[in-house]
Amino acid sequence: MNALSEASAVETLRWRDGRLELIDQRALPARLEYASCTSAAEVAEAIRSMVVRGAPAIGCAAAFGVALEARREQHRTRAEFSAAMDAAFATLAASRPTAVNLFWALERMRSELAAHRGDAKAAAARLAEAALAIFRADLETNRAIGRAGMKHVPDGARILTHCNTGALATAGHGTALGVVRSARDAGKRISVIASETRPYLQGARLTAWELIRGRIPVTLITDNAAGHLMSRGKVDMVIVGADRIAANGDVANKIGTYPLAVLALRHRIPFYVAAPLSTIDLRTANGKAIPIEERSAAEVTGYAGARWAPEGVEVANPAFDITPAGLVSALFTERGVVKRPNAGKIRRLFKR
Amino acid sequence: MNALSEASAVETLRWRDGRLELIDQRALPARLEYASCTSAAEVAEAIRSMVVRGAPAIGCAAAFGVALEARREQHRTRAEFSAAMDAAFATLAASRPTAVNLFWALERMRSELAAHRGDAKAAAARLAEAALAIFRADLETNRAIGRAGMKHVPDGARILTHCNTGALATAGHGTALGVVRSARDAGKRISVIASETRPYLQGARLTAWELIRGRIPVTLITDNAAGHLMSRGKVDMVIVGADRIAANGDVANKIGTYPLAVLALRHRIPFYVAAPLSTIDLRTANGKAIPIEERSAAEVTGYAGARWAPEGVEVANPAFDITPAGLVSALFTERGVVKRPNAGKIRRLFKR
Numbered sequence: 001m002n003a004l005s006e007a008s009a010v011e012t013l014r015w016r017d018g019r020l021e022l023i024d025q026r027a028l029p030a031r032l033e034y035a036s037c038t039s040a041a042e043v044a045e046a047i048r049s050m051v052v053r054g055a056p057a058i059g060c061a062a063a064f065g066v067a068l069e070a071r072r073e074q075h076r077t078r079a080e081f082s083a084a085m086d087a088a089f090a091t092l093a094a095s096r097p098t099a100v101n102l103f104w105a106l107e108r109m110r111s112e113l114a115a116h117r118g119d120a121k122a123a124a125a126r127l128a129e130a131a132l133a134i135f136r137a138d139l140e141t142n143r144a145i146g147r148a149g150m151k152h153v154p155d156g157a158r159i160l161t162h163c164n165t166g167a168l169a170t171a172g173h174g175t176a177l178g179v180v181r182s183a184r185d186a187g188k189r190i191s192v193i194a195s196e197t198r199p200y201l202q203g204a205r206l207t208a209w210e211l212i213r214g215r216i217p218v219t220l221i222t223d224n225a226a227g228h229l230m231s232r233g234k235v236d237m238v239i240v241g242a243d244r245i246a247a248n249g250d251v252a253n254k255i256g257t258y259p260l261a262v263l264a265l266r267h268r269i270p271f272y273v274a275a276p277l278s279t280i281d282l283r284t285a286n287g288k289a290i291p292i293e294e295r296s297a298a299e300v301t302g303y304a305g306a307r308w309a310p311e312g313v314e315v316a317n318p319a320f321d322i323t324p325a326g327l328v329s330a331l332f333t334e335r336g337v338v339k340r341p342n343a344g345k346i347r348r349l350f351k352r
Numbered sequence: 353m354n355a356l357s358e359a360s361a362v363e364t365l366r367w368r369d370g371r372l373e374l375i376d377q378r379a380l381p382a383r384l385e386y387a388s389c390t391s392a393a394e395v396a397e398a399i400r401s402m403v404v405r406g407a408p409a410i411g412c413a414a415a416f417g418v419a420l421e422a423r424r425e426q427h428r429t430r431a432e433f434s435a436a437m438d439a440a441f442a443t444l445a446a447s448r449p450t451a452v453n454l455f456w457a458l459e460r461m462r463s464e465l466a467a468h469r470g471d472a473k474a475a476a477a478r479l480a481e482a483a484l485a486i487f488r489a490d491l492e493t494n495r496a497i498g499r500a501g502m503k504h505v506p507d508g509a510r511i512l513t514h515c516n517t518g519a520l521a522t523a524g525h526g527t528a529l530g531v532v533r534s535a536r537d538a539g540k541r542i543s544v545i546a547s548e549t550r551p552y553l554q555g556a557r558l559t560a561w562e563l564i565r566g567r568i569p570v571t572l573i574t575d576n577a578a579g580h581l582m583s584r585g586k587v588d589m590v591i592v593g594a595d596r597i598a599a600n601g602d603v604a605n606k607i608g609t610y611p612l613a614v615l616a617l618r619h620r621i622p623f624y625v626a627a628p629l630s631t632i633d634l635r636t637a638n639g640k641a642i643p644i645e646e647r648s649a650a651e652v653t654g655y656a657g658a659r660w661a662p663e664g665v666e667v668a669n670p671a672f673d674i675t676p677a678g679l680v681s682a683l684f685t686e687r688g689v690v691k692r693p694n695a696g697k698i699r700r701l702f703k704r
Contacts, residue, residue, distance in 0.1 A: 029662040193668075196652065196661075198550060198574040204653070204661040212662055219666045222550040222652055223576050224608025228644070228673035231610065256576025258583065259611050262618055292580070300548065300574055301556070306658045309548075309556040310381040310564055314571045316545075321580035 010167040010210065012052070013060055015132060018071055020064040022052045025168060029209035040069035040088035047095040047102070050200065054169020055243045055279055056138050059101030062092045063131035066109040070124035081120040085113060097291045098252055098320045100244040100281040105134055138171035141276045141334040145175055146182030149239070149274050149332030153183040153190060157236045160193045160226060163254035164206035165241035165274065175274040176239040177210065179332055184216055191217040193235060195226055197254060199299040199317065223256050230267040238264050239332075242275040249325030249341035250287030255318055261327035273323075274332040280346060287322035295319045362519040362562065364404070365412055367484060370423055372416040374404045377520060381561040392421035392440035399447040399454070402552065406521020407595045407631055408490050411453030414444045415483035418461040422476035433472040437465060449643045450604055450672045452596040452633040457486055490523035493628045493686040497527055498534030501591070501626050501684035505535040505542060509588045512545045512578060515606035516558035517593035517626065527626040528591040529562065531684055536568055543569040545587060547578055549606060551651040551669065575608050582619040590616050591684075594627040601677025601693035602639030607670055613679035625675075626684040632698060639674035647671045 014021040014034070020043060021034040035051050037043045043065030046052050052061045069088035073081050089106055096102060112130040116123035153159065159180055163169075166177035173181060183190050192211055197203035204220055211218035221229065229235050238260050244252040251257070251273050264271040284290055297315035302308050309315075331338040335352045338345050366373040366386070372395060373386040387403050389395045395417030398404050404413045421440035425433050441458055448454060464482040468475035505511065511532055515521075518529035525533060535542050544563055549555035556572055563570035573581065581587050590612050596604040603609070603625050616623040636642055649667035654660050661667075683690040687704045690697050 029660075196550070198548070198576055201660050204665075208665045209662045212665060217666070219668050220652055220661055221668050222607065223574075224550055224606075224611070225668060225670055225673075227611040227614065228607060228670050229668070231674065254576075255574065255580060259576070259579040259615055262579065263611055263614055266614055300572055303655060303660065304658045306656045308381075308553050308655065309572055310561045313556075313560045313564060314569070316571050316573050316577060316581070318577055318580050321577075322583065 009172065010213070012057055012168050013064065013135065013171065015064060015135065017128070018068070020061065020068060022046055022061065023168065024051050025053060025206060026051060028205050037065070038068055039072055040065040040091055043068065044091045044095040053202070054164060055099035055101040055241065056170040056175065056276060057168070058096065058099050059105035059278060060135045060138055060171050062102050063105040063109050063134045065092050066106065067128040067131040070120070070127045074120045074124040076120060078118065078120065082117060096293060098243045098293045101278050104278045108134060135171045138276065139173060142170050142173035142175060142178040143182070144334035145274050145276065145332050146173060146178040148334070148336050149179035149272065150183040150186055150188070152270070152272065152330065152337070153179065153188060153237070155188045157188070157190045158193060158234060159190055160195065160229070160235045160238045160260065161207065162195045162203060162240050162257055162260055163197045164202040164210070166207060166210040168206050168210060169241065175241040175276070177207065179239055179274050180216060181214065191219070193219050193221055193229060195221055195223045195256065197256065198223055201303070202254070226260055227263045230263050230269060235269055237270045237272060239272045239274055242273050242279050243320055244284065244290050245273070245275060245280045245331070246284045246286045246290060247282045247346060248286045248343045249328060249331070249346055251323040251325070251328060252287060252290045252292070252320045253323065255321050258321040258323045261323040265327055270329040271327055272330050272332055273328050276334055277350065282350070287324060290322060292321070293319040361524065362565070364409055364520050365416065365487065365523065367416060367487065369480070370420070372413065372420060374398055374413065375520065376403050377405060377558060378402060380557050389417070390420055391424055392417040392443055395420065396443045396447040405554070406516060407451035407453040407593065408522040408527065408628060409520070410448065410451050411457035411630060412487045412490055412523050414454050415457040415461050415486045417444050418458065419476070419480040419483040422472070422479045426472040426476040428472060430470065430472065434469060448645060450595045450645045453630050456630045460486060487523045490628070491525060494522050494525035494527060494530040495534070496686035497626050497628065497684050498525060498530040500686070500688050501531035501624065502535040502538055502540070504622070504624065504682065504689070505531065505540060505589070507540045509540070509542045510545060510586060511542055512547065512581070512587045512590045512612070513559065514547045514555060514592050514609055514612055515549045516554040516562070518559060518562040520558050520562060521593065527593040527628070529559065531591055531626050532568060533566065543571070545571050545573055545581060547573055547575045547608065549608060550575055553655070554606070578612055579615045582615050582621060587621055589622045589624060591624045591626055594625050594631050595672055596636065596642050597625070597627060597632045597683070598636045598638045598642060599634045599698060600638045600695045601680060601683070601698055603675040603677070603680060604639060604642045604644070604672045605675065607673050610673040610675045613675040617679055622681040623679055624682050624684055625680050628686055629702065634702070639676060642674060644673070645671040
């Protein structure tokens, strides 16, 4: 990472013993401010209300949530501690349904707990270490994804991305935006087209903010404009992140990803997915089995103080869609690149 | 039209001798209020600033703009009148570039003027009549489009539409929404999925409002969600309007239309375009020759009082895109339906 990237680094999650500080992403880009959590319930609420979002960041936050709860409850009896921890896991698991990194992180934390359930104080200390390890590994993982993916990014590439997959969505560096960052840090003169990503506007609010801060050229568009730009030859590749990748390579990602993949196919533009192995869910056979979160109508009928839809209108607000593996040119992972992913190649990836 | 439709009718444009009243569509759905224009310059500004929008409504407004100017200037000398009218035509023609109905209406008004240029008072009276004739014909045209199109709408159909193509976009009834209205009035139990249509949110603000007012079931979605709903079998057909149709059948329409057509093809969902012949521009060979308006960055960086994109971000904001004729299942026009439109079929349509 060069000096520029260091200077512009964003601390999405900060662990202070007994407290997790999270950039309140609802306030960006107007205000950079932190929310503080001291219990699993507070972390779950921060995930649910999208103070923190992005599959890897959600996984890290959930791990810290478990650690916070263990710390709070470490002076209880063995039975009380055990019950409190079970409740904490349940609360965190119920916060959001689609991103699998959440369940992956909780499972790792549960294994740690299982090894120390007899001694609450030892468990609390160990769970804090385990959460920090997950957090630190995510940063390293993202840098490895960036190194693998950037080989597919030619000098001068105009990269379309969707939603936010940067430092704000991870422990740092980013997945799809991590590839962008790595390519730029390697001296490639790339530029980004950021789709605004309705309804939550992560592209307009977060990706644009991160890229301006990182001095990477960015052009903001409405989601509707992606097809037009592709048809005019203004997009060289699409790189997106993922919330869950099924065993066959189908990708659940932010709503609006699937249309980009269909358009990219039509225009013979490579469509890449950058994600850590923790996003791949071998127990989910294919995209049809991935639960799609339905979020509130209020996200669609307006924004912040403004309401633009008429009162009483029915709304459908699926937060994710499924891109079939057949539309994915390659997966960029920390173990390298999987071209034209399918079930066999993904199984082999875990054995590399 | 049944009693329900009569009761819910929207008067988008109202001609009061010497004054054109327009629903200020920027204020909907919060407030139903009229803006008043008494000159061509005021009408041009109303078109530019989207007080009035929708290709047929823009055509009608421009015709009234010419009539207003003639009335204002009818007591001038012949030379002054002629110069004022030339300026009025130029101002109106420069208001927006893509919708061809604007130029079509101006051309018809120019022919009327040419026949009466010697007598300003007679010209003013004749131009007012001509504008009213264009307005009344548009309403009849839309009803004919509705009758033609509704034969392709089965009972129970779930119809995805984009932008606003209803009474607010026309002299009344609507084009794509006119087909919906005609189908409902014929007793078909249809429902509409309205895409919100960023950046200007005509779907969320105008289509949802019109349909609720007309008691037609409507579900509002983000533009990003259309692909997901199609992939889950929740869309039976797409019907959109058009701002300009080239001689070969390529369709310029609101940005985001082209992705819907590509998605519809993938899911074998019929993709219909409803438009009057005045939207077909035989002098434009194909979609590449249609000028695409680029609108202001402010439409993308926020809405009304709210700003969500960071300061200084670059924006691309094309207002229209081109759907190639090959993706259009059929055109619905006032002279009937043109399946799989191409240059030959469109030429023959004008001879029907």
